Amino acid sequence: MPSNSSIQFAPEQFDRLFQELYRIYKADMFLSRSEFPGGGDCYIGLEPCHQLIVTDKTTKEQIESFCFNDTDPTFGYLSYNYGYRLRGVLSNKITEFPYGHLKKYSAVIKYDGKSLELSVFDETFDIDLDKIISLTEAKTPFEIGHIKPAESINSSLDRDEYILRTESAIDYIREGYIYQLNLTIKYECDFQASDLFPLYASFWKTFPASHYVLFESEPYQIISTSPESFLSVIDGKVLSQPIKGTLAYDTYDESLAVKLKESPKESAELSMIVDMVRNDISINCEHGSVKVSDHKTTFTVDNLIQMYSKVQGKLRRDKTVIDLMLDSFPGASITGCPKKKAMELIDELEPHFRDVYCGSFFVINDKRNMESSIAIRTGYLDKDKGRLAFFAGSGIVVESKAESEYLETTAKAGKFLDILKSEQKP
Amino acid sequence: MSILIIDNNDSFTYNLRHLLQTAQSSEPDVISYDSIDKVDFQRYDTIVISPGPGKPSEYPNYSKLFKSGKPIIGVCLGMQIMAEFYGGEVSLLEDCFHGRTESIEFDGKSFEVARYHSLAITRVPSCFTVISSNQATVPMAMTHNEFPYIGYQFHPESFLTKNGQFFIDYAFKFINSIRA
Structure with a gap:
């Protein structure tokens, strides 16, 4: 898709623009705050013109052909469930949720939050910069809208049940089946509003992060507010930034970050995942190119201190970003280690299916360029049923205390739980 | 040199x-343990048994490999599989050790190595010699007294292991010394 034109755009102007684009076109949004690790460009897709709805039967060839049969970018997601097929894991659970959804658009808008350059890519849609500017001149303030509290929120594992399952996971670890298992909870509630844009806009303002997605996948609308980058590929240079190690805080203090970095438990949790990510990208990276750097770096998001590392490599000339993504999927940080066994035990220990949660959202530009996230801090609205689902989880290792893991999990669900439990000011 | 890695779903x-x-x-081939019966070991110079989940008794199809006469390197579960096949015993560690490093003595020098295991060899078969163990006397490396077989309990391939290359070079030197 050729770039038709570009212009300088202030961040506040961009906030008004994406709101208008949502209001008028129900655009799919991939927003990012570049100051966060893994942060980069924002993308907005207008008027989908082609789509591929992924099922458990969809092949890699079908995905490749959809992405690469023309030069237009592909936006979309793969559900965690698609990983069952890829890793050869069996399950008795069933779901109506798509195993993934890929789209191409009539027009794409790209915004670089660092250079403040906004570009429009349009072949058939007839949107240009003049129209874009006019959309932001209405001087309508950035409206968050009203979010009604939920009457009750169900969780797939209550506290006692969560603790029992965490202890089972620790037993499996002691017996040598796994080193780490990511255990999650699914929360569900009735949701009065017809769409998630108010929730999305509110979180974007209050809890900014690197990978914010709002995506239509009928009859579902998905909200993903993830701080975690899965695989970023720029001209074949691969970067993954797995996050492990979490500390919730009320007031940030440098000594808390030091405490997190010095915890042997949190360090081990991250190190295992770094070794796994090295393994996963090594499958498609040039020999000798895979390196670890910035091990145990911290940043803050959602009132949590998080720890991450950088794993880099060079994509082999005979491989594409689809090879890389499918061989690494689902991301190491949300399965546990070793991956196949951890996924089998997750299926046994979690009563719910994860669906899109712990899958990945991505923007694929071509065979050697892609941005993708680990879809954590993620939920979806079933528009037919008026039900909202969202999820949270944490990595269980041998030193884990079930009670602390439960608190970590609820802290990660905190921004959803808080906004749904309290009456919002209009 | 052509190498085959048998991947125990690790x-x-x-x-x-x-x-x-x-x-x-040279680029080693990788095959899954699930297709071990289809492999012609004679096509390879050295076979590597990967780490993996569970205990050696859950991997009963290795006897064909041990009968092939080929040099073998076993890592973590791979070393435990060798030990059990030759009559040793593998049991639960009191404290499992995952994703952390430990300093061990190896070949007269000190090395920081990464350990990921809940099980360990608790009885070493008499045909093997332990060439390194940690302070708690858990076997960390062993070699066969007659055949070109070497096992590492720790993970030379982890980024936490300083100088993992040394252990791979050591393994091939050992294998060549037996064959010569």
């Missing part, structure tokens, strides 16, 4: 493959 196999490729400048 998540560190390709780290091992890259490390072996550095040592031997």
Whole structure:
């Protein structure tokens, strides 16, 4: 898709623009705050013109052909469930949720939050910069809208049940089946509003992060507010930034970050995942190119201190970003280690299916360029049923205390739980 | 030198493959344990048994490999599989050790190595010699007294192991010394 034109755009102007684009076109949004690790460009897709709805039967060839049969970018997601097929894991659970959804658009808008350059890519849609500017001149303030509290929120594992399952996971670890298992909870509630844009806009303002997605996948609308980058590929240079190690805080203090970095438990949790990510990208990276750097770096998001590392490599000339993504999927940080066994035990220990949660959202530009996230801090609205689902989880290792893991999990669900439990000011 | 890695459904196999490729400048083949019966071991110079989940008794199909006469390198579960096949015993560690490093003595020097295991060899078969153990006397490396078999309990392929290459080079030197 050729770039038709570009212009300088202030961040506040961009906030008004994406709101208008949502209001008028129900655009799919991939927003990012570049100051966060893994942060980069924002993308907005207008008027989908082609789509591929992924099922458990969809092949890699079908995905490749959809992405690469023309030069237009592909936006979309793969559900965690698609990983069952890829890793050869069996399950008795069933779901109506798509195993993934890929789209191409009539027009794409790209915004670089660092250079403040906004570009429009349009072949058939007839949107240009003049129209874009006019959309932001209405001087309508950035409206968050009203979010009604939920009457009750169900969780797939209550506290006692969560603790029992965490202890089972620790037993499996002691017996040598796994080193780490990511255990999650699914929360569900009735949701009065017809769409998630108010929730999305509110979180974007209050809890900014690197990978914010709002995506239509009928009859579902998905909200993903993830701080975690899965695989970023720029001209074949691969970067993954797995996050492990979490500390919730009320007031940030440098000594808390030091405490997190010095915890042997949190360090081990991250190190295992770094070794796994090295393994996963090594499958498609040039020999000798895979390196670890910035091990145990911290940043803050959602009132949590998080720890991450950088794993880099060079994509082999005979491989594409689809090879890389499918061989690494689902991301190491949300399965546990070793991956196949951890996924089998997750299926046994979690009563719910994860669906899109712990899958990945991505923007694929071509065979050697892609941005993708680990879809954590993620939920979806079933528009037919008026039900909202969202999820949270944490990595269980041998030193884990079930009670602390439960608190970590609820802290990660905190921004959803808080906004749904309290009456919002209009 | 052509190398085959038998992958016991592990998540560190390709780290091992890259490390072996550095040592031997050829790309090792990888096959899953599930297809072990289809492999012609005679096509390879050295076979590597990968780490993996569970205990050696859950991997009963290795006897064909041990009868092939081929040099073998076993890592973590791979070393435990060798030990059990030759009559040793593998049991639960009192404190499992995951994703952390420990300093061990090996070949007269001190090395920081990464350990990921809940099980360990508690009785070493008489045909093997332990060439390194940690302070708690858990076997960390062993070699067969007659055949070109070497096992590492720790993970040379982990980024936490300083100088993992040394252990791969050591393994091939050992294998060549037995064959010569």
